[in-house]
Amino acid sequence: MVKRPAFDEIRDSPRDELSSLAQWLDQSDPAELGRRQQAAEATFRQLGITFAVYGEEEAAERIIPFDIVPRVFTAAEWSRLSEGLVQRVEAINAFLDDVYGERRILKEGVLPEELVLGNPQFRPEIAGIRPPHGVWAHICGIDLVRTGPDDFFVLEDNARTPSGVSYMLENREAMLRLCPELFANFRVAPVDSYPDRLLTTMQSVAPRGAASGPVCVVLTPGHYNSAYYEHSFLADSMGVELVEAADLFVDDDRVWMRTIAGPVRVDVIYRRVDDDYLDPLVFRPDSMLGVPGLIAAYAKGNVAILNAPGNGIADDKAIYSYMPEIVRFYSGGEAKLPNVETYRCRETDAFAYVLEHLDELVVKLVDGSGGYGMLVGPTASRAEIDRFREALKAEPHRYIAQPTLALSTVPTLAGEDDGLSVGPRHVDFRPFVLTGAKGVQVVPGGLTRVALTEGSLVVNSSQGGGTKDSFVLAENGQTQEAGRQEQRMGGMVQSQIASAQVASAQVASAQVAGSPTAPAQILSAQTLPAQALPAKSVQP
Amino acid sequence: MILSRTAASLYWLGRYVERADFTARLVQATVRLDVLSSRPAGEAAWTSALTVLDANEAYAATEAPVAQAEVVRYLIVDRQHPGSVARCLDMARDNARAVRIALSRDAWTAINRSWLLFERRAKPDAGTDRAMRLVEMVENETRGFEGAVHRMMRNPTTWLLRLGQAVERADNTARLLDVKYHILLPEGETVGGIVDRDQWTTILQTVSAVTAYRWLYSDGLVPANVIDLLLSRSEMPRSLAASVEEVVDLLNLLARATGRHGEADRMARTRAARVQRTKTADVIVSGLHEHLGAFVRENAELHAAIGRQFRFG
Numbered sequence: 001m002v003k004r005p006a007f008d009e010i011r012d013s014p015r016d017e018l019s020s021l022a023q024w025l026d027q028s029d030p031a032e033l034g035r036r037q038q039a040a041e042a043t044f045r046q047l048g049i050t051f052a053v054y055g056e057e058e059a060a061e062r063i064i065p066f067d068i069v070p071r072v073f074t075a076a077e078w079s080r081l082s083e084g085l086v087q088r089v090e091a092i093n094a095f096l097d098d099v100y101g102e103r104r105i106l107k108e109g110v111l112p113e114e115l116v117l118g119n120p121q122f123r124p125e126i127a128g129i130r131p132p133h134g135v136w137a138h139i140c141g142i143d144l145v146r147t148g149p150d151d152f153f154v155l156e157d158n159a160r161t162p163s164g165v166s167y168m169l170e171n172r173e174a175m176l177r178l179c180p181e182l183f184a185n186f187r188v189a190p191v192d193s194y195p196d197r198l199l200t201t202m203q204s205v206a207p208r209g210a211a212s213g214p215v216c217v218v219l220t221p222g223h224y225n226s227a228y229y230e231h232s233f234l235a236d237s238m239g240v241e242l243v244e245a246a247d248l249f250v251d252d253d254r255v256w257m258r259t260i261a262g263p264v265r266v267d268v269i270y271r272r273v274d275d276d277y278l279d280p281l282v283f284r285p286d287s288m289l290g291v292p293g294l295i296a297a298y299a300k301g302n303v304a305i306l307n308a309p310g311n312g313i314a315d316d317k318a319i320y321s322y323m324p325e326i327v328r329f330y331s332g333g334e335a336k337l338p339n340v341e342t343y344r345c346r347e348t349d350a351f352a353y354v355l356e357h358l359d360e361l362v363v364k365l366v367d368g369s370g371g372y373g374m375l376v377g378p379t380a381s382r383a384e385i386d387r388f389r390e391a392l393k394a395e396p397h398r399y400i401a402q403p404t405l406a407l408s409t410v411p412t413l414a415g416e417d418d419g420l421s422v423g424p425r426h427v428d429f430r431p432f433v434l435t436g437a438k439g440v441q442v443v444p445g446g447l448t449r450v451a452l453t454e455g456s457l458v459v460n461s462s463q464g465g466g467t468k469d470s471f472v473l474a475e476n477g478q479t480q481e482a483g484r485q486e487q488r489m490g491g492m493v494q495s496q497i498a499s500a501q502v503a504s505a506q507v508a509s510a511q512v513a514g515s516p517t518a519p520a521q522i523l524s525a526q527t528l529p530a531q532a533l534p535a536k537s538v539q540p
Numbered sequence: 541m542i543l544s545r546t547a548a549s550l551y552w553l554g555r556y557v558e559r560a561d562f563t564a565r566l567v568q569a570t571v572r573l574d575v576l577s578s579r580p581a582g583e584a585a586w587t588s589a590l591t592v593l594d595a596n597e598a599y600a601a602t603e604a605p606v607a608q609a610e611v612v613r614y615l616i617v618d619r620q621h622p623g624s625v626a627r628c629l630d631m632a633r634d635n636a637r638a639v640r641i642a643l644s645r646d647a648w649t650a651i652n653r654s655w656l657l658f659e660r661r662a663k664p665d666a667g668t669d670r671a672m673r674l675v676e677m678v679e680n681e682t683r684g685f686e687g688a689v690h691r692m693m694r695n696p697t698t699w700l701l702r703l704g705q706a707v708e709r710a711d712n713t714a715r716l717l718d719v720k721y722h723i724l725l726p727e728g729e730t731v732g733g734i735v736d737r738d739q740w741t742t743i744l745q746t747v748s749a750v751t752a753y754r755w756l757y758s759d760g761l762v763p764a765n766v767i768d769l770l771l772s773r774s775e776m777p778r779s780l781a782a783s784v785e786e787v788v789d790l791l792n793l794l795a796r797a798t799g800r801h802g803e804a805d806r807m808a809r810t811r812a813a814r815v816q817r818t819k820t821a822d823v824i825v826s827g828l829h830e831h832l833g834a835f836v837r838e839n840a841e842l843h844a845a846i847g848r849q850f851r852f853g
Contacts, residue, residue: 045656046652046653046656047645047648047649047652048637048640048648140656212562222638223634223637223638224598228637232637232640236640236641241541241543243543244545246545247545249545257543258542258543258544258545259544259797259851260543260544260547260696260800260850260852261541261542261798261800262796264541273701299648444593500748
């Protein structure tokens, strides 16, 4: 357990904007919230918004628990965070461009050379290849934690194939449907422009020489993959093909997909498969998976791959501890978003410190993910610590350690059917940052993960974590409802949006009639045609 | 533009939904024949149901008795049996999931809902009552799916899906008629006797054509009429005539939209023309069984030609 009391983002907040949320919470009956939450989860199951848990039987499809109490960022907090995120992602892109190019950062001794060149995440095969428009990390998910009103830290960078953005979008849809009153009281920045922004990002990095409407696709490992729902959701909401490796082939250093009308040229690939399974000719000769020749086509500049192969070197946990130096090196300034203090077990002094303080620290495998290969000292048993100590001593270079942070909490609905109550639970946050040929943008929202077990700090969905909607309050900008009018035509969820709009309009107008941003007024503002049509026929 | 893999999944989705629906109907009609008729047909009824579904040998291998409870369980919930409704829905949902972005949300949720019904309620040891309630729910969902498909965009996605349904439907109707033909053309049994009426009704129920029969034929239940209805009446959606016409129409639509036509179109057109010319009376004289056998084989060849034409075979 964390000894210091954690900062609660709603209850302890000095932010005026949040008093009405606290009020809403106090006035809401937990049982009613529970009913709404169940309705949301039933919808998720029907839509198949599921993920598969590896190691369990194939059919095990679970939904990620959804919590109905939102998490809120004020406009001021968000603008500060955004600046830090843009700076960090720009540095990540510059770093990748450098280590696979000139290697200035190594030549100037900012990073130990062997840490990069000897890192299994470094891909010598692609050194010297420059992606179209010099963009490497097109889609980044930067994991943040908060410990106080103004204290945000980067816990982890995800510059390969970060997932979770579909939850950002689906959670918002669910909240709009279930708690329309919140959107009448809060001016929440819309997130549903994400698919459009992603498509624009993809189109912007199309190879020069591609036709004016470049052919973009999403590449998935297939429908047994744990994140398949997200892959199909993104392809659908962008209106592009969802392909598997077997649908693609390379001929004459160009990438084609097999369609019923014959081969069609592909210009931009948003791949959601690991580097290892991109091209068996380059990365895994033993593998049957992938598209033979893809990297050759990429090297020729004939196709854009998002994110670029080789990005693993930028979000490696061993490199992470150098991010402050990396940001300084490329931006010339201090990192606006600090790292969590990190001990590198590869360094003798740090390692000695870690061994002595195992019960206070969080120790992680540098190449682990999903909460596996991890020790949370303060909650671990004596035996667990001893076992971990042995593993650590055997291969210290594979581990880093961080102090246990008093992660902030957000009120969360907990308990079983009749004993529901709202209590604090620890959260983290993954905002999504897009980089195209024209620069970096942050979508106003993200994925809030919540540890549903009281006191737990592990938020991973594979280990019992849930998700929440994340509101970013608009300063004077668009509200959620106004933003919806023009967006998402033709997407898979269109029908749902329409019904959510109507439902939220009805409820909201009943509750806050007269409010200047009441959605009902926006909906009814459509003007009627000047000339009336003849009356509809009825049976005499 | 449609990926060949997507085309394959859409086509198979159509086939499996149709197969699940047909199997469910056949089981319902057979239960009725077995339980409700004044002279229970018993084992014979279930043997013929298994034969229609091409599952006789596989069932024999399980060494279970040919009796209602066991056969119903086998045909509805047994996941070991590749043709059970549960497995057909598994396959349909797998294909739907692989192409879910090509489907409308309504169409996808209808499939997913019927699959979830089975996931949650189909216990391997489900009794007949429970299995039959499941079947009823599945029928509702597949009707919902049909409705959703008809509201999908009128484009190659929908046509490929319906092509799979039409090819499957032709196969099912031909097999149903073939297995029941000795009942329809009885030797010894008094024509119009009690068993006959029940047997004919079973067939008509399986293809949901009881009312259609009354509309089209005024002279009561006559075997030759039932055969005529299922072979040649294109007003009846599950007749061979209607199915082969639909296949031609769908291939035409696909050819116009994708510019792909070839062997499958030619085969389908030739077959449709022949079915149109065929007189039921001649078929009865020359041999219904041979006629239907040839039809099922030809249908399988057309199926293969479709795969080649759209590059997924």
